[in-house]
Amino acid sequence: MNYLFFDIECADGSKAICEYGYVLTDEKFNVLKKANILIDPECKFNLTGRVGQDDLILTYPEDEYRKYPSFPDSYERIKRLMTRDNLMIFGHAVNNDVGFIFKDCNRYKLPLFDFVAYDIQKMLPIFSKNNKNFTSLDNAFNDLVPVEIRSELKEHRACDDAMKTMLVFKEMVTDLGFTPKELVESCPKSLLKAIPYWEHKKEKKARRRRRSQTQVIWGELYREHLPLLEDPNSIGKIVSITGELKNHLPEFNQVVDSIKNNGYVAFDGINGSDYLITFDEEDKNKMLAQFKYPYAGKVMTSKEFLNIN
Secondary structure: OEEEEEEEEEOOOOOOEEEEEEEEEOOOOOEEEEEEEEOOOOOOOOOOOOOOOOOOOOOOOHHHHOOOOOHHHHHHHHHHHHOOOOEEEEEOOHHHHHHHHHHHHHHOOOOOOOOEEEEHHHHHHHOEEOOEEOOOHHHHHHHHOOHHHHOOOOOOOHHHHHHHHHHHHHHHHHHHOOOHHHHHHHOHHHEEEHHHHHHHHHHHHHHHHHHHHHHHHHHHHHHHHHHHHHOOOOOOOEEEEOHHHHOOHHHHHHHHHHHHHOOOEEOOOOOOOOEEEEOOHHHHHHHHHHOOOOOOOEEEEHHHHHHOO
16 A cells, blocks of 8 residues: 655646645655656746735746646646555645646546545644644644754645645654554545545535525515515515525526416515425425424425415
């Protein structure tokens, strides 16, 4: 079994890889190879003067990265490295690095490749030494690694940051008396499966997009119906909907059409409504379990609501 520790630097901090650094070790953490793959990001560097973000100074000048090929030239090397047999992969905030790789894969229309990685960041909360807890990799590195070793490593040089991750992980394993396998098993949240994580992230982004669209539609309908809510002579049933229903555009649109076509009144709240419409049975049961006080109206799924009209 070999261990791969990796880190990535990007031209603007969030995309366009310019460095892929790694440290490959054996089971006793003897370094078999340490390398830094420099990559031309083929875009402008944007690492300083960013609003609300600290400046990030890379080890090499921008011109140095321009001397190297772009990401497609390193793609197969990186893929082979991360998909080899008998390998455990580790990183710090590894979800970010997965995103960097897959963004560049999409950018250059290259196939995504799956791998499992373990996040050192998720392991730090369970580790303490001399009754001291570590909240960040830098804190652990500065406290656990001898100064003569620390002084050899350069900040924001990807292979050195990978080495930093390896040294902290090695100290954690040694101090706890665990094997690496035992340590990751004690921190199940540290495991990340690359493609399932990426697909989940894309779905969350799509849901936010749909939610934004449905929020606008519902807000306009609610404001349109405000006079009816304030009219004591209004006889239309008052309808509210759950946030989960807003995540599902087709069902949401059907409910909105039914409200408009059947004289219902849209309401942007729950208390005071006659009907609370959920997306499905799971959403319905979740809402019922959340009520601190009995709901005076009727809770029904979107399908049930459409069937009564």
